[in-house]
Amino acid sequence: MAKIIVTGAAGFIGSHLAEALLKQGEDVIGIDEVNDYYDPLLKRKNIAHLQSSPNFTFIEGDIQFLDWQKLLQDVTVVYHQAAQAGVRASWGQGFRAYTERNINATQVLLEAAKDAKQLTRLVFASTSSVYGDAETLPTHEGIPPLPVSPYGITKLAAERLCGLYHKNFGVPFVALRYFTVYGPRQRPDMAFHKFFKSVLQDEAIPVYGDGQQTRDFTFVSDAVAANLAAAKELAAVGEIFNIGGGSRVVLAEVLDTMEQIVGQPIKRNHIEKAMGDARHTAADVSKARRILGYAPNVSLQEGLVQEWQWVKSLYT
Numbered sequence: 001m002a003k004i005i006v007t008g009a010a011g012f013i014g015s016h017l018a019e020a021l022l023k024q025g026e027d028v029i030g031i032d033e034v035n036d037y038y039d040p041l042l043k044r045k046n047i048a049h050l051q052s053s054p055n056f057t058f059i060e061g062d063i064q065f066l067d068w069q070k071l072l073q074d075v076t077v078v079y080h081q082a083a084q085a086g087v088r089a090s091w092g093q094g095f096r097a098y099t100e101r102n103i104n105a106t107q108v109l110l111e112a113a114k115d116a117k118q119l120t121r122l123v124f125a126s127t128s129s130v131y132g133d134a135e136t137l138p139t140h141e142g143i144p145p146l147p148v149s150p151y152g153i154t155k156l157a158a159e160r161l162c163g164l165y166h167k168n169f170g171v172p173f174v175a176l177r178y179f180t181v182y183g184p185r186q187r188p189d190m191a192f193h194k195f196f197k198s199v200l201q202d203e204a205i206p207v208y209g210d211g212q213q214t215r216d217f218t219f220v221s222d223a224v225a226a227n228l229a230a231a232k233e234l235a236a237v238g239e240i241f242n243i244g245g246g247s248r249v250v251l252a253e254v255l256d257t258m259e260q261i262v263g264q265p266i267k268r269n270h271i272e273k274a275m276g277d278a279r280h281t282a283a284d285v286s287k288a289r290r291i292l293g294y295a296p297n298v299s300l301q302e303g304l305v306q307e308w309q310w311v312k313s314l315y316t
Contacts, residue, residue, distance in 0.1 A: 002118065003027045003075045007063060007109070008082030010034055010043035012185045013125065013178075013223055017079055018050055020224050027055050029071070033062045037084065037097075038188050042314075046185050063105040068112030076118050077231045080109060081125045083155070086189055087276045090151035102154035107161055114169035121172050121231045122162070126240070128179040128216070128281050130156040138216075138248070138284035141177070141240050149276030159240065172237045174230040176223075179244035179283045183220035183303055184310035191251075192304065195258060195266070196311040204267035211252040211270065214280045216244040219298035219306075229292040236291055244283025246296040257301055261308050 004021055008014035009030025021028050030047060034040045050056045059066070063082060072078075084090075084101035106124070113122050129152035130145040147153045165171040186193045198205040226243045230236050259266050288294035 001027050001074065003029055005029045005031060005071065005075050005078045007031045007078070007080050008125075009058065010047045011081060012046070012187050013181055013220060014079070014081035015046035015050070015185055016183075016220050016224050017081065017227055018047070018056065020228065022050060022053050022055055025055070029057045029059060029075070031059045031061065031063065031066070032082065034060055037086070037089075042188065064100070064108050068109060069115070072112055072116035072119060074118060075116065077121045077123070078109070078113065078119065079123045079125075079227055079231070080106065083125065085151070085187065087129060087149040087151045088274050089189070090149055090154070091275060095150050098151055098154040102151075103157050103161070106158040110161060110165040110171055113171045114165055119172065121174065121237070123227055123230045124159060124162050124173055124175045126159045126175045126177045127152065127155045128177050128242070128244070128283065129278070130159065130177060131278070131281070133278050134281075137280055138244075138282040139242070140284040141242055141287055148278060151276070163238075166238050174236045174238075175240040176226055176230060176243045177240065177283075178223055179216040179218050179242065179281055181218045181220055181223045183307050185220070186307060192307055193311060195255070196262070196308055197315060199258075199262050199264070199266060200312065200315050204269035205255075207251065207255075207268050207270050208277060209270070209273035211255070211268070212250055213277070214248045214250050214282065216246075216248050216281050216283045217254070217300055217303070218243060218245040218296065219303035222296040222298055226288060226292060226294050229294060233292055239287075239291065241288040241292060241294070242283040242285050243288060243294065244285050244296070245300065246283075246285060247300065248280070248282040249300060254300070254304075257304060258308075261301075261304055
């Protein structure tokens, strides 16, 4: 029986992806080292409901030290979602974790993938952070990447490695550059999770800079749909796609929407702009529409309601 691997399966997007694959009746091997970048209990909670499925196998371990030759024997698709995430934590002492988990781990996986006979697709989770402060908005995939954070540098390096292994060994990779994914199970260091948690605890939320920065927000189910399409569509092999929510929103307006959802004013504490944060992001998703049939269908309002319900269930 052909199997599918999801790395970072206990994470935010990985757990949703594993869940979607299991619902389709696939045999899924979830891999995650469950590190302490954020509370491991949250990660275990993300996949607790999957572990009762007979089609789900969970391997807890570091990608760099697993027996990939053996693991990939009957595997047709690998969704490589595992990464050291977070722009702000990638400066200083923490940088080694980014090179190890984003570059070295990806290289180990690619090295094994080049000899994996059954493998039809390796879908790599990339990021809009590779663009940095892009001059052109919305940003298309042909624009030269100019990361403004060490995190963005490591993800770009991993993406380029995928390209090299494709060119030289025919590894069937597809890269998806995610634009600010949100929704239930979002990491606690990400803005919406932090904001909603602050509301519950009646604290002011930290707003970096003037609040006029814009983001293209993508609901997690849309990101999952893009992954599933990338694994099936033959024309996607060797390509890089932007995966965005289809609308660019000013942060201050998002906070207004959140106030409507939670039914109370949200206290804001403006703090200094963070190093490595892009001022604006906006995805040109026309390539993903054309080749993957990608069509984001969850509005920000709808997605935020779902995330609010989840955050409430987590902390109350």
